[in-house]
Amino acid sequence: MASAPSPTPWGYFVRPTEPLLGGGAPQTAVRPPLPVKLVIAGGFGVGKTTAVGAISEIEPLTTEAAITEVAAGVDDLTHTPRKNTTTVAMDFGCLTIDPTLKLYLFGTPGQERFGFMWDDIVEGAVGGLVIVDTRRLDDCYAAVDYFEHKGIPFAVAVNAFDGQVQHTMDEVRWALDVSEGVPVLVFDARERGSVRDALLVVLEQALARTEG
Ligand SMILES: Nc1nc2c(ncn2[C@@H]2O[C@H](COP(=O)(O)OP(=O)(O)OP(=O)(O)O)[C@@H](O)[C@H]2O)c(=O)[nH]1
Ligand SMILES: [Mg+2]
Numbered sequence: 001m002a003s004a005p006s007p008t009p010w011g012y013f014v015r016p017t018e019p020l021l022g023g024g025a026p027q028t029a030v031r032p033p034l035p036v037k038l039v040i041a042g043g044f045g046v047g048k049t050t051a052v053g054a055i056s057e058i059e060p061l062t063t064e065a066a067i068t069e070v071a072a073g074v075d076d077l078t079h080t081p082r083k084n085t086t087t088v089a090m091d092f093g094c095l096t097i098d099p100t101l102k103l104y105l106f107g108t109p110g111q112e113r114f115g116f117m118w119d120d121i122v123e124g125a126v127g128g129l130v131i132v133d134t135r136r137l138d139d140c141y142a143a144v145d146y147f148e149h150k151g152i153p154f155a156v157a158v159n160a161f162d163g164q165v166q167h168t169m170d171e172v173r174w175a176l177d178v179s180e181g182v183p184v185l186v187f188d189a190r191e192r193g194s195v196r197d198a199l200l201v202v203l204e205q206a207l208a209r210t211e212g
Helices: 049-055 111-124 135-149 169-176 193-212
Strands: 034-042 064-066 085-087 091-098 101-107 127-132 154-159 184-187
Touching: 034 049, 034 111, 034 135, 049 091, 049 101, 049 127, 049 193, 085 101, 085 111, 091 193, 101 193, 111 135, 127 135, 127 169, 135 154, 135 169, 154 169, 169 184, 184 193
Parallel strands: 034 101, 034 127, 127 154, 154 184
Antiparallel strands: 064 085, 091 101
């Protein structure tokens, strides 16, 4: 008798291995992992492209364009002097969490003038990670507002540039005016494990929403 499907941490069921059409060796019923879309958002130069590149198991798709002198006075490079490109459409990468679940990551462009693309990029996403640079908290208000108004679960990830965070998490929470239910954490956009942990927090937020 076939055993019952077993629940996964993500709340859906995987059918166990069972023989196909009787006889012969048992076959594995291969089922593709559940695709889950997450968005990596935040202000200009906070580390969105870096985070997608650090975690993606495929070569990330990027749409970087050179920052030219035309951008002087428009894009603030004070805190990221080595930055010489910017995302003009989106970043794309993916990460298999386990055989049942695969994350598809979409990074937004950071410049305000590309804000018109956000609705298309966010369409179908179950959650978002808003990356924050504590030296420039103002730049992240728009992303926080966006997810709040859309009602999409999100977490705030403070990118510790050079290991430095200039405010406590309580101060960041207060400054961004995010509700108690929104996780605020510190991470390093360059570290795969750190990005993975941040994404799992977003996933938990999304799961809590579906259960709630
Ligand atoms: N020291 C340090 N540098 C970082 C860190 N994260 C990103 N950077 C650098 O900061 C710059 C900005 O990173 P990006 O990943 O391009 O930022 P972004 O948010 O995608 O930028 P836009 O798409 O232009 O808005 C790059 O030069 C990165 O190498 C970090 O955690 N520490
Ligand atoms: Mg980028």
